[in-house]
Amino acid sequence: MSRTVKLAVIPGDGIGPEVIAEAVKVLDAVTADGGLAFEKTHFSLGADRYLATGDVLTDEDLEAISTHDAILLGAVGGTPGDPRLAGANIERGLLLKLRFSLDHYVNLRPTTLFPGIASPLANPGEVDFVVVREGTEGPYVGNGGAIRAGTPQEVANEVSVNTAYGVERVVRYAFQQAERRRKKLTLVHKTNVLTFAGSLWKRIVDAVAAEHHGVTVDYLHVDAATIFLVTDPARFDVIVTDNLFGDILTDLAAAISGGIGLAASGNINPAGAFPSMFEPVHGSAPDIAGQQKADPTAAILSTALLLRHLGESELAERVEHAVTADLAARTGAARTTAEIGDAIAARVAQ
Amino acid sequence: MSRTVKLAVIPGDGIGPEVIAEAVKVLDAVTADGGLAFEKTHFSLGADRYLATGDVLTDEDLEAISTHDAILLGAVGGTPGDPRLAGANIERGLLLKLRFSLDHYVNLRPTTLFPGIASPLANPGEVDFVVVREGTEGPYVGNGGAIRAGTPQEVANEVSVNTAYGVERVVRYAFQQAERRRKKLTLVHKTNVLTFAGSLWKRIVDAVAAEHHGVTVDYLHVDAATIFLVTDPARFDVIVTDNLFGDILTDLAAAISGGIGLAASGNINPAGAFPSMFEPVHGSAPDIAGQQKADPTAAILSTALLLRHLGESELAERVEHAVTADLAARTGAARTTAEIGDAIAARVAQ
Numbered sequence: 001m002s003r004t005v006k007l008a009v010i011p012g013d014g015i016g017p018e019v020i021a022e023a024v025k026v027l028d029a030v031t032a033d034g035g036l037a038f039e040k041t042h043f044s045l046g047a048d049r050y051l052a053t054g055d056v057l058t059d060e061d062l063e064a065i066s067t068h069d070a071i072l073l074g075a076v077g078g079t080p081g082d083p084r085l086a087g088a089n090i091e092r093g094l095l096l097k098l099r100f101s102l103d104h105y106v107n108l109r110p111t112t113l114f115p116g117i118a119s120p121l122a123n124p125g126e127v128d129f130v131v132v133r134e135g136t137e138g139p140y141v142g143n144g145g146a147i148r149a150g151t152p153q154e155v156a157n158e159v160s161v162n163t164a165y166g167v168e169r170v171v172r173y174a175f176q177q178a179e180r181r182r183k184k185l186t187l188v189h190k191t192n193v194l195t196f197a198g199s200l201w202k203r204i205v206d207a208v209a210a211e212h213h214g215v216t217v218d219y220l221h222v223d224a225a226t227i228f229l230v231t232d233p234a235r236f237d238v239i240v241t242d243n244l245f246g247d248i249l250t251d252l253a254a255a256i257s258g259g260i261g262l263a264a265s266g267n268i269n270p271a272g273a274f275p276s277m278f279e280p281v282h283g284s285a286p287d288i289a290g291q292q293k294a295d296p297t298a299a300i301l302s303t304a305l306l307l308r309h310l311g312e313s314e315l316a317e318r319v320e321h322a323v324t325a326d327l328a329a330r331t332g333a334a335r336t337t338a339e340i341g342d343a344i345a346a347r348v349a350q
Numbered sequence: 351m352s353r354t355v356k357l358a359v360i361p362g363d364g365i366g367p368e369v370i371a372e373a374v375k376v377l378d379a380v381t382a383d384g385g386l387a388f389e390k391t392h393f394s395l396g397a398d399r400y401l402a403t404g405d406v407l408t409d410e411d412l413e414a415i416s417t418h419d420a421i422l423l424g425a426v427g428g429t430p431g432d433p434r435l436a437g438a439n440i441e442r443g444l445l446l447k448l449r450f451s452l453d454h455y456v457n458l459r460p461t462t463l464f465p466g467i468a469s470p471l472a473n474p475g476e477v478d479f480v481v482v483r484e485g486t487e488g489p490y491v492g493n494g495g496a497i498r499a500g501t502p503q504e505v506a507n508e509v510s511v512n513t514a515y516g517v518e519r520v521v522r523y524a525f526q527q528a529e530r531r532r533k534k535l536t537l538v539h540k541t542n543v544l545t546f547a548g549s550l551w552k553r554i555v556d557a558v559a560a561e562h563h564g565v566t567v568d569y570l571h572v573d574a575a576t577i578f579l580v581t582d583p584a585r586f587d588v589i590v591t592d593n594l595f596g597d598i599l600t601d602l603a604a605a606i607s608g609g610i611g612l613a614a615s616g617n618i619n620p621a622g623a624f625p626s627m628f629e630p631v632h633g634s635a636p637d638i639a640g641q642q643k644a645d646p647t648a649a650i651l652s653t654a655l656l657l658r659h660l661g662e663s664e665l666a667e668r669v670e671h672a673v674t675a676d677l678a679a680r681t682g683a684a685r686t687t688a689e690i691g692d693a694i695a696a697r698v699a700q
């Protein structure tokens with residue numbers, strides 16, 4: 001019996017196509033025995049597409065993507081400051097539009113310090129936590145505006161929108177993660193300053209905590225959380241936080257655990273009403289694009305998250321073990337993007 | 351000729367009184383020769399005052415404080431979760447009310463890794479930068495609200511307000527700092543997501559940069575900035591950023607440079623229309639209050655910022671040199687709060 005999964009592949013800009021090529025190579029290797037097959041559709045989206053056609057993400061694109069079971073995305077965004085891109089915001093118009101339209105309310109970002117990987121921290125200790133970042137609300141909603149723009153009288157506002165509905169569903173997901181892990185959940189917010197949004201998050205976490213007596217619940221202001229991420233990352237198991245705080249904390253988390261080249265993420269719609277999307281946390285890095293310098297590991301680890309989301313835990317573990325072995329065997333000698341992908345694909349096939 | 355400065359002293363809660371006692375001791379020592387005299391008024395404000403009287407900061411308090419030339423503040427805030435404080439928000443009602451009412455639009459937070467101080471980073475390199483955090487706008491304005499609070503239909507909003515007026519004055523201040531330092535300024539924001547506020551900040555920085563050709567200007571998204579703070583802090587000279595990003599980055603900055611026990615700050619109204627306020631970045635730490643365990647160094651370094659603000663650079667340098675010498679001479683043996691204060695005061699008097 002074979003299962004076929006329709007996968008939308010969005011390589012994107014910069015190093016996106018290079019790292020996605022390796023991620024697909026590993027996906028192919030891990031499914032080579034035929035139990036699971038990916039039927040892939042390639043979507044040309046990002047800065048190049050915008051420059052060629054003027055489109056960022058059309059309704060047709062979105063509709064076509066929606067018919068898939070899952071999405072694998074590389075990275076989007078052209079060269080910063082490129083004047084031809086001045087009229088477009090690829091991040092908002094493409095990446096965030098996908099996350100919002102496809103109701104990716106869980107942005108799942110695991111952080112592990114793999115054996116053999118150097119951390120910038122002198123004594124990192126055990127680093128193994130997951131950030132559950134809300135993906136469809138907060139300061140990311142785009143509900144801002146400016147009056148008298150471009151004048152000395154300009155007033156520019158940004159509105160962070162937080163709903164009980166939106167907070168509760170992501171908090172519930174985070175508690176489920178904690179139940180399956182070390183049973184510790186830390187809410188990160190800034191309740192003493194952002195009192196309205198903060199009260200809502202606090203209230204919901206307290207309410208859901210009452211249904212999960214086995215989970216120890218902790219609270220940290222976002223500023224204090226950055227301190228503990230560098231002085232005692234081992235204290236974290238599951239962090240649940242809003243869209244903007246999650247963005248900030250997960251880059252810091254990636255930095256302390258060996259860098260953004262290893263950080264995978266899933267933009268998940270847990271109920272499955274829309275396809276979930278898996279992508280490395282890193283950006284398109286146009287400065288090194290096309291040079292086979294990018295580390296495809298984050299993209300490859302994102303396929304493990306994709307496989308787990310599809311219920312294929314065994315395949316996910318095979319990818320993760322292959323990555324762990326590859327990282328442990330690294331000698332420091334430079335390898336091309338494809339060489340790293342080949343090595344991991346070979347380990348997966350073993 | 352002697353100069354008298356009217357200083358409002360707000361020791362506050364928790365470890366506030368202990369560290370302020372040492373800061374005052376050092377101020378007294380450095381002004382012992384009589385050229386400068388502080389006329390101090392003590393204000394009882396914070397959780398204890400609220401519990402005793404129900405007041406957080408009255409109009410009379412604010413008016414009385416305003417008649418002073420400068421303010422020295424310890425820390426405010428009671429024990430988290432204390433049910434008797436549930437009705438009060440000491441942070442918003444006292445600390446932020448002072449910053450906003452006294453138009454402290456520059457929140458100046460220098461970060462230095464002093465010789466002999468251990469960083470959690472394996473290779474910190476040279477750490478010597480200053481964060482110029484906007485202090486009167488952004489998500490801190492308190493312009494939020496909730497509808498259907500406490501129900502499953504709750505919507506809680508927070509509005510970040512940014513004005514050309516407010517951004518320009520703090521950006522100008524940051525460029526002045528850069529001119530006097532290594533002539534590098536980094537704007538930190540999240541322009542790709544917070545497009546309205548981000549455009550305003552970017553536009554103003556570009557405009558002011560055109561008047562400062564000697565200053566190299568750089569831009570980082572806030573998430574990327576956290577990465578560089580742990581992988582390459584030496585790249586920073588002056589960071590200018592909004593109120594919330596500045597809050598987050600300065601705790602991280604303190605962490606990489608030896609901890610929050612060494613981080614000083616000034617809440618400054620550069621034009622002098624209102625008294626500026628100097629305070630350690632740390633909080634009231636009720637868990638160790640009254641035990642003489644707190645490090646008063648951050649409070650003492652805040653007096654150096656106070657002295658420099660008053661134009662007393664020579665006295666400021668004496669305090670800084672005394673602190674540098676004290677830190678370099680630390681043996682690891684535990685000292686009480688007062689012992690550290692005594693040691694620094696003795697060095698200042700030499």
Ligand SMILES: CC(C)[C@H](C(=O)O)[C@@H](O)C(=O)O
Nearest residue numbers: 091092095247281542543573
């Ligand atoms: C590119 C940007 C819009 C995005 C975000 O802020 O979410 C990125 O930083 C990320 O973390 O995935």
Ligand SMILES: CC(C)[C@H](C(=O)O)[C@@H](O)C(=O)O
Nearest residue numbers: 192193223441442445597631
């Ligand atoms: C106590 C709190 C309101 C304050 C802030 O967020 O500004 C503190 O974290 C700081 O950095 O001074």
